[in-house]
Amino acid sequence: MRFRLSTILYVFALLAAGMATFGVWLGIGLAAVVLVIWWLIFSGRTKSSTILQVLFLLPILLIIAVILFELVMPKVQGLRETSRVHSCHNNLRQISLALQLYCEKHQSLPPAVATDSQGKSLSSWRVETLAYIEGMTIWSQWQRDLPYDDPANAALAKTAIGIYQCPSDPPVRSGTPECNYFAIIGPETAWANPKGTRLEEIGDLHKQTILLIEAAGLNIPWADPRDLSFQDAFKILTGRSPECVVHRRGEHSGTLRRFFNKQTLGVNVAFCDGTVRFLPIPLDEDLARALLTANGGEVIPPGTLDRLTEPQLDYARIYSLSVFVLLALVPGVVLWRRRNREHRASPIAAT
Template identity: 40%
Template sequence: MFNKAIENYEDTYGHLPPAVATLGTSGDTQSWRLVIMPFIESNSIPSIYNRNEPWNGPTNRTLPSIEWYECPSHRETSDTSYLAVVAPECVWTDPPRKLEEITDDHSQTILLIDVGHSDIDWKEPRDLTFDEAVELLTAPVDPDEFTGHVEQASFLHQEHYFRHVAMLDGSVLRLRAPLDRETAIALLTANGGETIDPAALESLGQPELRYDRLYGLLLLIAIAVLPVVPAVRKRVLPRVISEETSDA
């Protein structure tokens, strides 16, 4: 939904939405989450949002939370789950970029990050800096943040925490948490020139193998099979030799 609304905004204005916009006569700033509202079908918020007062003014603070801006796993507050990364290196800049100015592969460039317990109201004009985003993607896992975003461990796989990210091409990826710093930076930058192998990128959404158990399983299979090998050789090898002799 966000990707389509942002795409429609870009088609209309010739550039991506501003991360923070000044609207109305108050001079107060509003979030991109409000700016793209007119491009989201079947919503009445633009008509009732008071653009002449702050986002947390008397009228606006009474507006309901919006499920579009909340991950289904984190709907207990009015916090938004979806944050932009605002920095010269990234998609969201001041002034806003044209889509054509972003030279990195759009399928490998992050547009929005799903953040559990962001402590940012959906109306608030606040998102992530570049350093905050790198820290978020690479920091050790806090299980409380990943409620609903975890696959339990299995015999051959480790416990798998993940977060969703919306990419600039409209796709949504599931990324393992945490990422290594090099990969995080490559995904965040808009014109960094980095390229990630598609297979490697896909693997970031998969749980990691427990190699100790995998190797142990292979060893058990080998131990089970080895006693059978001599018997098979006794039966098969003479037959092969006999066939080769008769052919000669």
């Protein structure tokens, strides 16, 4: 290649497309490989016989690059995080099932906050739910007429309940009583009735009304009668509390999925019908409000939630990959045209 302005522009364009597609170091490395190959060809230091062989060489190199990309990624860490993501989702599913069983027995959800006869807060709804999950032993010993931090309950309240913890939340450590799954409380929510909401009192579609939400970094013990207000949950869903968002979907999936799908921040939520979904963050404000209200009368078009929960293609990366491939092939077109001109100008071609 001649050292011209067009060459410099080409090099920078190829580097930019490579970094946008594959990341900084891998992108620079692949762009450098492409440049070295074309330099060898243009300088006459390679014995490639036809331009067709060259054009086939670059796609093969890209395939090799994808394989290398898979090998250099921290696969063990990715597998561990994938396991954590599934654990968080399954925990919420089990808690949701426990609430459904509670409703079948008591014809209502448990009170978000258990209180005594004077209205003093005692413990969280999570204490009552223990009877339907792994904490039956703790629930049978719990003094339900005393606060969770009373000496009679304090030792039990400090017990770590794994099903209430999402292992993807860095502040939550094994052996601590912290939790990651919260009710959304307030007069407009599914937990509006302080004595326990009956499912029939929820006028909106149950499959479109959020009952529980996952949140990170709040450092709230599972027995503590603190949950999230409507505004707290609204800020999480609309992206105004990014520190509370637990997951990044697609970050630890397979190479091709990770490469072509967006890595989306999001949280798991449980709906009143017992289903659990991953919701990408941020949501549209009207949609977030409709999902959080229990009797708002909002109508969410069918398929909206399905489209949200499906992996989204990363079109920016797809476009940048297309540009990178086209730029990688441009010198081949230049070389082909040059050889055609030389062939037409040769004495043999003229005769």
